[in-house]
Amino acid sequence: MSNKPTREEAEAAVRTLLGWVGDDPDRKGLKRTPARVLKCYEEWFGGYAIDPSEALGSTFADAAGYNDIVALCNIDFESHCEHHIAPFIGQAHVAYLPDQNVVGVSKLVKVVNAFAKRLQVQEKMTHQIAECIYDALKPRAVAVVIEAQHECMTTRGVYKKDIKMVTNSFMGEFETNAELKAEFMRTIEREKG
Numbered sequence: 001m002s003n004k005p006t007r008e009e010a011e012a013a014v015r016t017l018l019g020w021v022g023d024d025p026d027r028k029g030l031k032r033t034p035a036r037v038l039k040c041y042e043e044w045f046g047g048y049a050i051d052p053s054e055a056l057g058s059t060f061a062d063a064a065g066y067n068d069i070v071a072l073c074n075i076d077f078e079s080h081c082e083h084h085i086a087p088f089i090g091q092a093h094v095a096y097l098p099d100q101n102v103v104g105v106s107k108l109v110k111v112v113n114a115f116a117k118r119l120q121v122q123e124k125m126t127h128q129i130a131e132c133i134y135d136a137l138k139p140r141a142v143a144v145v146i147e148a149q150h151e152c153m154t155t156r157g158v159y160k161k162d163i164k165m166v167t168n169s170f171m172g173e174f175e176t177n178a179e180l181k182a183e184f185m186r187t188i189e190r191e192k193g
Contacts, residue, residue: 010038044080047117052132055110059101059137067140069184071095072108073191081152082119090148090164092116093188096133097141097173097180108133122148122167130169141172143184 005013011034018025018033025033075092092112115128130144145168154161174181 007038011035014038043117044078045117045119047114050110050114050117052111052114052128053136055114056103056107056133056136059103061101066102067098069095069097069180069187070102070105071184071187072105073188075109075112077112077116077148079116079118079120079122079125079148081150082121084152084156085119086150086152086155088120088122088148088150088152088165090146092129093143093145093147093184093191094129094133095141095143095174095184095187096137096139099138099140101137101139103137122146122150122165126167127169130171134171139172141174141177141180142170143174143181144169145185145188 014034014037015025018030023030025031071093072095073091073093075094076090077092078087078089080087094108094112111129111132115125115132126144126146129146130142133139133144134142145166147164147166149162149164153159153163170181174184
């Protein structure tokens with residue numbers, strides 16, 4: 001963003017919001033709140049400073065002929081919806097079917113985090129993760145399933161608890177091979193158990 005506000009401008013905006021909700025931004029308990037909010041935002045939205053493709057790092061060309069599903073399930077994440085800046089929290093399940101290259105599994109977590117640490121909608125985030133892995137690794141297939149609870153529904157609006165939104169993105173052979181897709185979905189269910 002070329003016209004990024006200064007830290008001082010951002011803190012002033014937080015002070016304005018504190019006043020807008022009806023509180024006194026100069027009272028003792030709120031004096032340092034603008035600085036604290038910016039520190040939280042730097043952590044919550046740190047994904048803007050990360051190139052997800054670079055987060056995958058280097059690949060390994062020799063996996064001793066391994067050519068079956070590589071799955072990483074139950075990757076906890078926190079994100080914020082771009083509509084309300086309210087958290088949505090859940091788990092991502094990521095799999096790929098190597099062609100020639102494999103990647104360290106922690107790199108898959110880094111890709112999930114890079115996209116989660118941005119203002120998001122779950123549908124877009126699901127596709128972005130799959131597309132990034134597919135483009136960078138050139139595997140035969142990629143699958144991403146995300147399950148999350150959205151605070152914009154649980155703490156406001158419709159006030160519904162204990163519901164999850166589930167999104168998925170399948171590419172390559174996961175998209176065309178029903179057996180392969182079913183095997184990945186069974187893996188997720190086993191790992192949740």
